[in-house]
Amino acid sequence: MSYPFLKGHGTENDFVVLPDADGTVHGDADGEMSADRVRALCDRRAGIGGDGVLRAVRRGDGWFMDYRNADGSVSEMCGNGVRVFARYLHEREGEAFPMPIQTRAGVKVVDRSGDELTADMGTPEVLGETSVSVMGRTWPAQHVSMGNPHAVAFVDDLAEAGPLLEAPEHDDAVFPDGVNVEFVVRRGARHVSMRVHERGSGETRSCGTGACAVAVATALADDAPRGTTYRVDVPGGTLHVEWTEDDRILMTGPAVLVAEGTTDL
Numbered sequence: 001m002s003y004p005f006l007k008g009h010g011t012e013n014d015f016v017v018l019p020d021a022d023g024t025v026h027g028d029a030d031g032e033m034s035a036d037r038v039r040a041l042c043d044r045r046a047g048i049g050g051d052g053v054l055r056a057v058r059r060g061d062g063w064f065m066d067y068r069n070a071d072g073s074v075s076e077m078c079g080n081g082v083r084v085f086a087r088y089l090h091e092r093e094g095e096a097f098p099m100p101i102q103t104r105a106g107v108k109v110v111d112r113s114g115d116e117l118t119a120d121m122g123t124p125e126v127l128g129e130t131s132v133s134v135m136g137r138t139w140p141a142q143h144v145s146m147g148n149p150h151a152v153a154f155v156d157d158l159a160e161a162g163p164l165l166e167a168p169e170h171d172d173a174v175f176p177d178g179v180n181v182e183f184v185v186r187r188g189a190r191h192v193s194m195r196v197h198e199r200g201s202g203e204t205r206s207c208g209t210g211a212c213a214v215a216v217a218t219a220l221a222d223d224a225p226r227g228t229t230y231r232v233d234v235p236g237g238t239l240h241v242e243w244t245e246d247d248r249i250l251m252t253g254p255a256v257l258v259a260e261g262t263t264d265l
């Protein structure tokens, strides 16, 4: 059976978007999408290619973003994904901004910000110190939840963590479901750069929730007042993250649709 798809990205964190309004195109009897299909779609040689899948399912009078990592696993939230999802709903489904989007981590509202989009990512949870290791080297890390788990490690040089071909080691008691790991260097006042190894997708060119976690960890380290905005450079571009006076995280960045078609994968 062939079905429609779109391809999009936010700071080169790329996704296959699957329209599935009534949940019958990709849902099984329980409404779930098979991990095999996600892996086939995200395969960069035999499939369309992507860091994950954004399946658009109608729920009530709004939309649910069913996010899956490239390995087929489920995540609670995807920050770059929610902007791409909003771009899709606006351009193809006629939804207006500001746009509430249902996710496994609650409702996120996305609005325009010039050519870019701003997602209200809600209140971060700062959950304490932990550590991560790569190739026998260990760094202290800040555990931050943006609905999904992150460990943020400050380094002197982004190359320190090596090629990141495998998931960094972490404390399974702290992260029983795995973790997204960000390595961060300072570039200037309110300006950092990061690399990320994403749970379920490997090293990617960007991670929106990761950039939010990085801004939170950096603001805490700087003792920065609420209302401060950080510029977060990722390999695929730049995101801006504000921790607001009322304890919410606003993430601003690009969201681009680059292709659409049909597939029988």
Ligand SMILES: N[C@@H](CCC[C@H](N)C(=O)O)C(=O)O
Pocket: 013, 051, 052, 069, 074, 075, 076, 077, 078, 079, 080, 081, 148, 149, 180, 198, 199, 200, 201, 206, 207, 208, 209, 210
């Ligand atoms: N790339 C995403 C995060 C996707 C989910 C993550 N890999 C996880 O398993 O939690 C983003 O932009 O936030």
